[in-house]
Amino acid sequence: MQRRITTAVEMSVREFARTPVLIALLAFLPVYIIGVFVWLVPDATVPLTIDGTTVTVEMGAFAAAFMTPVTVAILSGIVGLFLMQTSQMADRRLRLAGYQARELVTARVGLLTAGSVIVTGASLAVALFAFTPENVVAFSIAAVLVGVTYGILGVIVGIVLNRLSGVYVMLFAPMVDILMFQNPLATESPTWTTVLPGHFATNALMDAAFTSGGNFNDFLAASGYVLVLLSIGIILFYRATMSD
Amino acid sequence: MNATRRIPAGIRASTLSFFREPLNIALLLILPTLSIQIYGVSLSQFPEIGMFAVTGSLTTVGRITGAVFATGALAGVLGLFQMISARNADRRLVIAGFSPSELVVSRFTTILVVSLAISAVSTVTLTWLLPGTIGAPFIVFSSLALAGITYGLLGMLVGTILPRELEGSLVLVILADMDNVFASGLFNIDDDITQFAPLSHPHELVSRAVVEGSLATDHVLPALAFIAIFGMLSVSAYAYTVSGGDA
Amino acid sequence: MKTAMKDAAQLFVKMAVPDNDISPSKGKRQDTDLVVRASGVGKTYDSRIPFTNSVNVLENATLEVNRAEVVGIMGENGSGKSTLMQILAGVLEHDAGDVTRSGTVGWCPQEPRLYDRLTVDETFELFGRAYGMTDTEIEDARNWLTDVLDFKKFHDRQIRNLSGGNRQKVNLSVALMHQPDLLLLDEPYTGFDWETFLAFWDLTEELRERGVGVAIISHIINERDRFDVIYELHDGHLHRQEIGEDDTVNPEPTADGVSCERTAAFFDRDNATGTGQRAANTEGT
Numbered sequence: 001m002q003r004r005i006t007t008a009v010e011m012s013v014r015e016f017a018r019t020p021v022l023i024a025l026l027a028f029l030p031v032y033i034i035g036v037f038v039w040l041v042p043d044a045t046v047p048l049t050i051d052g053t054t055v056t057v058e059m060g061a062f063a064a065a066f067m068t069p070v071t072v073a074i075l076s077g078i079v080g081l082f083l084m085q086t087s088q089m090a091d092r093r094l095r096l097a098g099y100q101a102r103e104l105v106t107a108r109v110g111l112l113t114a115g116s117v118i119v120t121g122a123s124l125a126v127a128l129f130a131f132t133p134e135n136v137v138a139f140s141i142a143a144v145l146v147g148v149t150y151g152i153l154g155v156i157v158g159i160v161l162n163r164l165s166g167v168y169v170m171l172f173a174p175m176v177d178i179l180m181f182q183n184p185l186a187t188e189s190p191t192w193t194t195v196l197p198g199h200f201a202t203n204a205l206m207d208a209a210f211t212s213g214g215n216f217n218d219f220l221a222a223s224g225y226v227l228v229l230l231s232i233g234i235i236l237f238y239r240a241t242m243s244d
Numbered sequence: 245m246n247a248t249r250r251i252p253a254g255i256r257a258s259t260l261s262f263f264r265e266p267l268n269i270a271l272l273l274i275l276p277t278l279s280i281q282i283y284g285v286s287l288s289q290f291p292e293i294g295m296f297a298v299t300g301s302l303t304t305v306g307r308i309t310g311a312v313f314a315t316g317a318l319a320g321v322l323g324l325f326q327m328i329s330a331r332n333a334d335r336r337l338v339i340a341g342f343s344p345s346e347l348v349v350s351r352f353t354t355i356l357v358v359s360l361a362i363s364a365v366s367t368v369t370l371t372w373l374l375p376g377t378i379g380a381p382f383i384v385f386s387s388l389a390l391a392g393i394t395y396g397l398l399g400m401l402v403g404t405i406l407p408r409e410l411e412g413s414l415v416l417v418i419l420a421d422m423d424n425v426f427a428s429g430l431f432n433i434d435d436d437i438t439q440f441a442p443l444s445h446p447h448e449l450v451s452r453a454v455v456e457g458s459l460a461t462d463h464v465l466p467a468l469a470f471i472a473i474f475g476m477l478s479v480s481a482y483a484y485t486v487s488g489g490d491a
Numbered sequence: 492m493k494t495a496m497k498d499a500a501q502l503f504v505k506m507a508v509p510d511n512d513i514s515p516s517k518g519k520r521q522d523t524d525l526v527v528r529a530s531g532v533g534k535t536y537d538s539r540i541p542f543t544n545s546v547n548v549l550e551n552a553t554l555e556v557n558r559a560e561v562v563g564i565m566g567e568n569g570s571g572k573s574t575l576m577q578i579l580a581g582v583l584e585h586d587a588g589d590v591t592r593s594g595t596v597g598w599c600p601q602e603p604r605l606y607d608r609l610t611v612d613e614t615f616e617l618f619g620r621a622y623g624m625t626d627t628e629i630e631d632a633r634n635w636l637t638d639v640l641d642f643k644k645f646h647d648r649q650i651r652n653l654s655g656g657n658r659q660k661v662n663l664s665v666a667l668m669h670q671p672d673l674l675l676l677d678e679p680y681t682g683f684d685w686e687t688f689l690a691f692w693d694l695t696e697e698l699r700e701r702g703v704g705v706a707i708i709s710h711i712i713n714e715r716d717r718f719d720v721i722y723e724l725h726d727g728h729l730h731r732q733e734i735g736e737d738d739t740v741n742p743e744p745t746a747d748g749v750s751c752e753r754t755a756a757f758f759d760r761d762n763a764t765g766t767g768q769r770a771a772n773t774e775g776t
Binding site: 059 | 267270282286290321406408409410413414415417421422425426432433
Binding site: 003004007008011014015016018019086087089090092093094096097098099 | 580581582596598600602604605606607608609613616617618620621622623649665669
C-alpha cells in the first residue's frame with residue numbers, strides 16, 4: 001500500500017511538472033499581482049479595520065499584505081482544479097485496476113498540500129520582499145491556510161462542475177470572497193461575509209501583518225474550515241471515482 | 245460560393261456555436277446581474293471618505309464597475325474560446341474554400357455581434373438595478389460595447405498566443421481583474437497610470453453617462469485607441485493562425 | 492515479429508502459472524466456466540435538462556462470457572454497446588438486473604482513460620502497481636506487450652504525444668498487462684495498422700487458449716468468424732448468436748420468455764436493483 005501511494009504521488013508530480021506554461025504562470029503571477037500593486041499605489045496611508053481595531057498603515061504595505069491571500073487563493077484553486085481535471089476519468093480506471101479510494105485520496109491530498117504550499121511560498125517571497133509583517137510566522141501560516149482552503153475548493157469544484165465552468169468559478173470566487181468581502185478597508189461588512197471560505201484565514205493574515213498576530217481563534221476557525229472542506233472533498237472524490 | 249454568401253454563413257455558424265454552449269448562456273444571463281450586485285454591495289462596505297475619486301454613491305460606482313467588468317470579461321471569454329475551439333476547424337474551412345480574410349471578417353463580426361448582445365444585457369441589468377434613472381442610456385450602452393469589443397479582441401489575442409483553456413482563461417481573467425481594480429479607483433492610483441488600463445476609459449464613460457447624463461469626451465479617443473491596437477494585433481495573430489502559420 | 496510473438500506467448504504462459512497469482516478473488520473461483528454473467532440488465536440515462544426525454548439504453552439485457560470464449564458485441568452506433576461494457580466492467584451503475592463476475596477484469600475503454608502527461612513506461616508502472624504486480628512482473632508485461640504490439644520505441648514518450656494508434660496500443664496493454672480472467676475490449680483495434688491488427692487477433696487467440704474470457708465490441712462484419720458467440724444489440728435488447736451453427740441472428744431477445752415489453756423490464760427492476768453494483772464493489776479491493 002505504501003508503495004502504491006508513493007507511485008501515485010510520484011506520477012502526479014511528474015504530470016504536473018510537465019505543464020511548463022502553467023508552472024511558469026504560477027511562478028510569475030505572484031510577482032505580477034502583488035508586485036504591480038505595491039509599485040503603483042500612491043505614497044499614502046490608509047485606515048484598516050482589523051478585529052474591530054483601526055490601524056493606519058502605508059498603502060504599499062497594505063497592498064503587499066492584502067494581495068497575498070488573493071493571489072494564493074487564485075493560484076491554489078487552479079492547482080486543485082488541475083489535479084482533478086487531468087485525472088478524473090483515468091482515476092476511475094485506476095480504481096478498477098486495484099487502487100483503493102483511500103490510497104488515491106492520500107496521494108491526491110498529499111500532492112494538493114504540496115502544491116498549495118509551493119504557490120503560497122512564491123507569493124510570500126514576493127510579499128515579504130515588499131514589507132515586513134508584525135509576525136512573520138503567523139502571517140505565513142495564515143497564507144498557507146488560505147492556500148489549502150482554496151486548493152481543496154478547487155478540487156471540489158473540479159469534481160462537481162465540468163472543466164470550463166470550474167475554471168471560471170475558481171477564477172472569480174477568490175476575487176469576490178477575499179478582494180471584495182474580506183477587505184480590511186471596509187468598515188461596514190455585512191455579517192454573512194464571515195461565512196465565506198476566506199474569512200478567518202484572511203483575518204488571521206491581516207492581523208499577523210499589522211497588529212498582534214495573536215488571534216488564536218481565527219487560526220482555529222480557519223483550520224476547522226479546512227477540515228470540513230477536506231471531508232466534503234474526500235466524500236466527493238470517493239463517489240466520483242466509484243462510478244459515473 | 246462567393247464571399248457575400250460565405251461571410252454570413254461564417255458569422256451564423258460561429259454565433260450559433262456560441263449560443264449553443266450552455267455555459268455561455270448561463271454566463272450571459274447570470275454574470276452581469278451577479279457582478280453588478282456583488283460590486284454594489286462590496287463598495288458600499290467602504291467608508292465614504294475621500295479615498296475614492298468618484299461622484300455619486302459608492303453603491304452606484306460599484307454597480308457601474310460590476311457592469312463594465314461583466315461585459316469585458318464575458319466578451320473576453322468569448323474571444324478566447326472562439327480562438328481555441330475554432331483553431332483547427334478554421335484552417336479546415338480555409339482548405340474548403342474560405343479565404344483567410346473572409347474568415348477574419350466573419351470572426352470579428354461575430355465578436356462584434358456578441359459583444360453588442362452582452363452590452364445590451366448589461367445595460368438592461370444596470371438600468372434595472374440602479375435606484376434612479378440613468379442619465380444617458382444610449383451612451384451607457386455604447387460605452388459598455390466599447391468595453392466588450394476591447395476585451396473580445398484581447399481574448400482573441402490571448403487565445404491565439406496561448407491556445408489552452410486553463411492557461412488562457414487564467415491569463416485573461418487575471419488581466420481583466422487587475423484592469424478592473426485599476427479602473428474602479430479602489431486603490432486611488434494616479435490617473436497617469438490608470439489611463440493605461442483599457443477598462444478605465446469605458447468605466448469613466450459609463451460613470452459620467454449614468455451620473456451626469458453626459459459624454460466624457462476626453463475618454464472616447466483613448467477607448468477607441470485601445471480597440472484599434474488590440475484589433476490590429478489580434479487580426480494579424482488570427483490571420484497568421486488560419487493561414488497555417490503555426491502548428 | 493513472428494518470433495517475438497512466440498517468445499511472448501511462452502512468456503505469457505510462464506507468467507500465467509497459478510503460483511504467480513495476483514488476483515485476490517481467483518482462489519474463490521467456482522467450478523463453473525462463467526467469468527461474467529449479466530442478467531436482466533437495464534440502464535436509463537436521465538436527462539439533466541428539464542422537459543427533455545431520458546434515454547432507455549438497455550432493457551433486460553442478458554449476456555454470458557465463459558472461460559476460453561471470445562464473444563463479440565455488435566450493434567449500430569449509439570445502440571449502447573459501450574454502456575453495456577462499462578456495466579460489465581463495473582465502472583457504471585445500472586438501474587436493473589444483476590452482474591456477477593468471477594476473477595479479475597481487464598477493461599479497455601473506447602476513449603483511452605490514461606494520464607496524458609505520463610510516459611508509456613510510467614503508465615505501465617502506475618497501473619502495474621494498481622494491479623498489485625511486482626516490479627519484475629511489470630517489466631515482463633511491458634516487454635511482452637510493447638514487443639507484441641510493436642511500440643517499444645515509444646516507451647519514453649508521453650501519452651498525449653502518441654499517435655492515435657499507439658495510444659490505443661497502450662490502452663489495450665493496460666487492460667491485459669495483469670493477465671485478467673475476463674477481458675472487456677471496446678473497439679480495441681481502432682487506429683491499428685494491418686500488422687498490429689493481425690497481431691491483436693493472434694494475441695486474442697493466445698488468450699483464449701489460456702482460458703481467458705474475452706468480450707470485444709466490434710464493427711467489422713468480416714471478423715465474425717473469429718468469435719465464438721456474437722451478441723447483437725438492437726433497441727436496447729441483446730440477441731445471441733452462436734457462430735458456426737447458423738448464419739442468422741436469433742430474433743428473440745436473450746432473456747427467455749421476456750420480449751420487448753417494457754413492463755417486464757420494470758417488473759424485474761423491483762427485484763434486482765443494486766445487486767449488480769454490490770458485485771462491482773467487491774472487486775479489486
